Amino acid sequence: MDLFTNIALGFERALSLDALLFCFFGVTIGTFVGVLPGVGAMAAVALCLPITFYMDPTVALIMLAGIFYGAQYGSSTASILLNVPGTVTSAVTCLDGYPMAQQGKAGVALFMVTITSFIGGSIAIVLMMLFTPAVAAFALKFSSAEYFMIMALGLITAATIAPGSPLKSLIMVVVGLALGTVGTDSASGAMRFTFGILELSDGVSLVAIAMGLFGVAEIISSIGRDSGTPIDAKHVTFKSMLPSKAELKASVMPTLRGTGIGALIGALPGAGATVATFMAYAAEKKVAKDPSRFGKGAIEGVVAPEAANNSAVQAAFMPTLSLGIPGDALMAFLLGAMMIHGIVPGPRFLVDQPVMFWGLVASFWIGNVFLLILNIPLIGVWVRILTIPYKVLYPTMLFFICIGVFAINFQVFDVIAVLFFGFMGFIMIKFGYPPAPILLGFVLGPMMEEHFGRALLMSRGSFSIFWERPISAVLLVITLVMLILSAKSVIQHVRSGTRKVEEASLEL
Numbered sequence: 001m002d003l004f005t006n007i008a009l010g011f012e013r014a015l016s017l018d019a020l021l022f023c024f025f026g027v028t029i030g031t032f033v034g035v036l037p038g039v040g041a042m043a044a045v046a047l048c049l050p051i052t053f054y055m056d057p058t059v060a061l062i063m064l065a066g067i068f069y070g071a072q073y074g075s076s077t078a079s080i081l082l083n084v085p086g087t088v089t090s091a092v093t094c095l096d097g098y099p100m101a102q103q104g105k106a107g108v109a110l111f112m113v114t115i116t117s118f119i120g121g122s123i124a125i126v127l128m129m130l131f132t133p134a135v136a137a138f139a140l141k142f143s144s145a146e147y148f149m150i151m152a153l154g155l156i157t158a159a160t161i162a163p164g165s166p167l168k169s170l171i172m173v174v175v176g177l178a179l180g181t182v183g184t185d186s187a188s189g190a191m192r193f194t195f196g197i198l199e200l201s202d203g204v205s206l207v208a209i210a211m212g213l214f215g216v217a218e219i220i221s222s223i224g225r226d227s228g229t230p231i232d233a234k235h236v237t238f239k240s241m242l243p244s245k246a247e248l249k250a251s252v253m254p255t256l257r258g259t260g261i262g263a264l265i266g267a268l269p270g271a272g273a274t275v276a277t278f279m280a281y282a283a284e285k286k287v288a289k290d291p292s293r294f295g296k297g298a299i300e301g302v303v304a305p306e307a308a309n310n311s312a313v314q315a316a317f318m319p320t321l322s323l324g325i326p327g328d329a330l331m332a333f334l335l336g337a338m339m340i341h342g343i344v345p346g347p348r349f350l351v352d353q354p355v356m357f358w359g360l361v362a363s364f365w366i367g368n369v370f371l372l373i374l375n376i377p378l379i380g381v382w383v384r385i386l387t388i389p390y391k392v393l394y395p396t397m398l399f400f401i402c403i404g405v406f407a408i409n410f411q412v413f414d415v416i417a418v419l420f421f422g423f424m425g426f427i428m429i430k431f432g433y434p435p436a437p438i439l440l441g442f443v444l445g446p447m448m449e450e451h452f453g454r455a456l457l458m459s460r461g462s463f464s465i466f467w468e469r470p471i472s473a474v475l476l477v478i479t480l481v482m483l484i485l486s487a488k489s490v491i492q493h494v495r496s497g498t499r500k501v502e503e504a505s506l507e508l
Contacts, residue, residue, distance in 0.1 A: 176441020
C-alpha cells in the first residue's frame with residue numbers, strides 16, 4: 001500500500017470512538033501529570049498499564065503514548081509559573097520562562113509554549129510518516145548479529161550522551177542488564193538469580209522498577225522541598241496570553257531550529273528529549289545577537305527548547321516502532337508494554353500490524369490537536385492544582401502507585417519491590433547516578449541475550465559474524481568509537497577530580 005492509503009487506514013482506526021476517547025483520556029492525564037512538579041510521565045504510564053490489559057492493544061498504545069507526549073506539554077507550566085520543572089525535559093524552560101512570569105508575561109510564555117509544542121510535534125509526525133517505513137524496510141536486512149550490535153550501540157549511546165558522568169551511566173546500564181537476567185532462562189528453562197524467591201521466577205516487574213525509580217524516588221527526594229510561591233490564576237487571562245508581533249517574529253526561527261534539533265536527536269536510540277532541549281537552548285544562545293538576554297526572560301529561550309522537547313518526543317517513536325530500539329527511557333517502558341500485549345516491535349511490525357502502526361501515528365495528530373485545545377483554556381486550572389501542598393499531593397500519589405503495582409499480579413511482593421526500587425532511586429539521585437539507563441538495560445538486556453545466542457548459532461560459535469557482515473561491522477565500529485569517547489570523558493572527569501583534591505590538600 002502507498003503512503004496515502006496507509007495514512008487513511010490509520011485515521012480510520014484513530015477516529016473510531018474508543019480510540020478517540022482513550023486518546024483524549026491519555027493526553028489529559030499526561031498534561032495533568034506533566035504539570036505536577038517532579039512526578040513525570042513514567043509513573044503515570046506505569047500506573048495506567050494494568051488498565052490496558054483489558055483493552056484492545058491499539059487503543060492501549062494510543063492511550064499510553066498520549067500520556068507520554070501529553071506530559072511534555074504540561075511540564076512547562078510548573079517551570080514557568082513556579083520555577084520547578086514538571087519533568088526533567090522542561091528544566092531548561094525554567095531559565096527564561098520563570099523570569100518572563102516575574103515580568104508579568106506568564107500568559108505569553110504559556111501560550112507560546114503551547115503553540116510551539118504543537119508545531120514541533122506536528123513536524124516530527126510528518127517526518128515519522130515519511131521515514132519510518134524506509135527505516136523499517138532497511139532493517140529487514142538485519143540478522144541477529146545486526147540486532148545485537150544496534151542494541152549495544154543504543155545502550156552505549158544512552159550512557160555517553162546522557163547528562164552527567166558517562167561512567168555512572170555505564171554502571172547503571174550494567175545494573176539494568178543484571179536485573180534483566182533475573183528469572184527463568186528462555187533457552188534452558190533454568191532459574192537464574194531468583195535466590196529461592198518464587199515471585200522472581202518470571203523476572204523483576206517492569207512496572208515496579210519504573211514506578212520505584214521514577215515515581216517513589218522523586219516523591220522521597222521532594223520531602224522538605226520548597227514548593228515556591230504560586231501565582232494567582234486570576235492573573236493569567238486569555239488577553240494576557242496573546243504575544244506581540246515582535247515576540248511572534250522572534251519566535252519563528254527558534255521554533256524551526258528547535259524542531260529540527262529535536263527531530264534529529266529524538267530519532268537517535270538512547271538520546272532522548274532532555275539532550276535535545278539543552279542543545280536547542282545552547283544553539284539559540286550561540287546564534288543570538290545579544291546572548292546576555294538569555295536567562296532574563298528571552299522568548300527564544302522558551303520556545304526553542306519546548307519545540308525541541310515535543311519534536312524529540314514524537315521522533316523517539318521512530319526507532320522504537322521500526323527497529324525495536326527505544327529512543328529513551330519511557331520508550332523502553334512502552335516497548336515493554338507492547339511485549340506484554342504480545343506485540344513484537346521491529347521491522348516486521350509495520351508489515352504485520354499496519355492498522356496498529358498507522359492508527360498509532362494518526363492518533364499523534366489527533367492527540368496534539370486535543371492538547372492544543374486543552375492547554376490554553378485549562379491553564380488557570382493547572383495553576384490552581386499547583387497550589388495543593390506537597391504534604392497532601394505526594395502521599396496521594398504514593399498511595400495510587402502502590403495500588404497500581406499491586407493490581408497487576410495481586411502480590412504484596414510487587415509493592416515491596418516498588419518501595420525497594422524507590423529507595424534505590426532516591427540514593428541514586430543523591431549520588432548523581434541517572435536512573436534512566438537502568439530501564440534501558442533492563443528492557444534491552446533479554447533481547448540482546450537472545451539475539452547474541454542466535455548469532456552464535458548461525459556462526460557455529462564464531463564471534464567473527466559480528467565483523468564479517470557489513471552492517472554489523474559498521475555498527476561495531478560506531479559502538480567502539482562511542483566507547484572510546486566515553487572512556488576519554490571518564491579519564492578527563494577523573495583527572496579533574498584528582499586535580500581538585502590536590503588543590504584542596506595544598507590549601508589545607
